[in-house]
Amino acid sequence: AGTRIATAAGPVAVENLHEGADALLAAGGNARIKWIGHRVVDCTRHPNPTDVWPIRVCRGAFADNAPVRDLMLSPDHSVFIDGVLIPIRYLLNGATIRQEARATVTYWHVELDHHGVILAEGLPCESFLDTGNRGAFTNGGEAVMLHPDFALQVWEREACAKLVVAGAELQAARSFLLDRAAALGHVMTDNADLHLVVNGEILRPEIDGRVYRFALPNNAALVHLMSRHGVPAEMFDVNSDHRRLGVAVSAVHVDDVAQDVADMTGQGWHAAEAGWRWTDGAATIKVAGARGLKVEVMTAARSWQTVAAETKMQLAESA
Structure with a gap:
């Protein structure tokens, strides 16, 4: 109307x-x-x-x-x-x-x-x-x-x-x-802006190449791995992948203990592929009181640069 x-x-x-x-x-x-x-x-x-x-x-x-x-x-x-x-x-x-x-x-x-x-x-x-x-x-x-x-x-x-x-x-x-x-001013990027949201607070990583290290606060049980995201079928003139993709995660360590990415049971994970697993831009990871989290990323989806307020929106969608 x-x-x-x-x-x-x-x-x-x-x-x-x-x-x-x-x-x-x-x-x-x-x-x-x-x-x-x-x-x-x-x-x-x-x-x-x-x-x-x-x-x-x-x-x-x-x-x-x-x-x-x-x-x-x-x-x-x-x-x-x-x-x-x-x-x-x-x-x-x-x-x-x-x-x-x-x-x-x-x-x-x-x-x-x-x-x-x-x-x-x-x-x-x-x-x-x-x-x-x-x-x-x-x-x-x-x-x-x-x-x-x-x-x-x-x-x-x-x-x-x-x-x-x-x-x-x-x-x-x-x-x-x-x-x-x-x-018109819309800008594509391959920068995932990967970060955590823990108990409503944004945590930024230390970055070493494809490895992202996060220091966790006391008593953190569940963290949200947040990033920009894009739909390949929308970002390219020819592409048939309609998934919302964030980052392709190849390894996760909680307090230096390796986790099997294929076994992640939280929200925001697509089906595991050979060597990595895509998030949808808002994936959860159980950390059970750990003090450190290391995430290795193979690649990030092409996306549009977005306003900071999107973090709050993604978090609400993943709840």
Whole structure:
């Protein structure tokens, strides 16, 4: 709600649109609004929340004034770029286009007499294409999928542009958006900013190459190994790894006693791999009153430089 759609009468919040009004088309001209649908989605009940969490497209992510202000889209809502339509979930980059967890979200969709590209906050986005899921907007179903597999024939027959979810055109779009994010001041880094949070306090390490040594306070039982993190599939123009990665830990010593990284049972650890184990940026380690902790890191995930407040957010997520 609140997203402004360009109409012949000027920008109008989507919830205030009415059937019969004329929407402006990105290519020029107008098109009559045939139908407006909306639904409230309980993301907490969805088996895969990332399928329904909204995606924020930051102001200027695609070009100056595209969009003119931050825009929230459902994951499968397509944007028009270089002559094709790409669902926004395939353009996530963790900086200017990023997904946000929500308990509930309301989605609105605008249908024209024919499938077309309209302007939402100045960004060319597809109108609703009825592929057999119109009823989902009135029965409160849990998934928001504009282009389910069974609807591909409808898409090929009635869509206003080619749908792209893989291949060279997607890679080119992703590369452009990553370059655009950098031009807007977002900076990638391989510096993990590895540190501990113990009883709410931040502890910085002594660093010797890939080895990080921490002096622990008295009576520490559990520590949080914190770092920057990134999702490879978002940080590169071509990558299929959708895990949130922090650092690849190859060895842990508690008071100089080696621990088997593969046997770590705390939160924030991905499955062990040959010779290392990735954290998700907020992993726990049991130290049982030890006074020293040594962590050896093979490598760190590429990430965006972040504000210091993220430490508090990560810690809350890992609790």
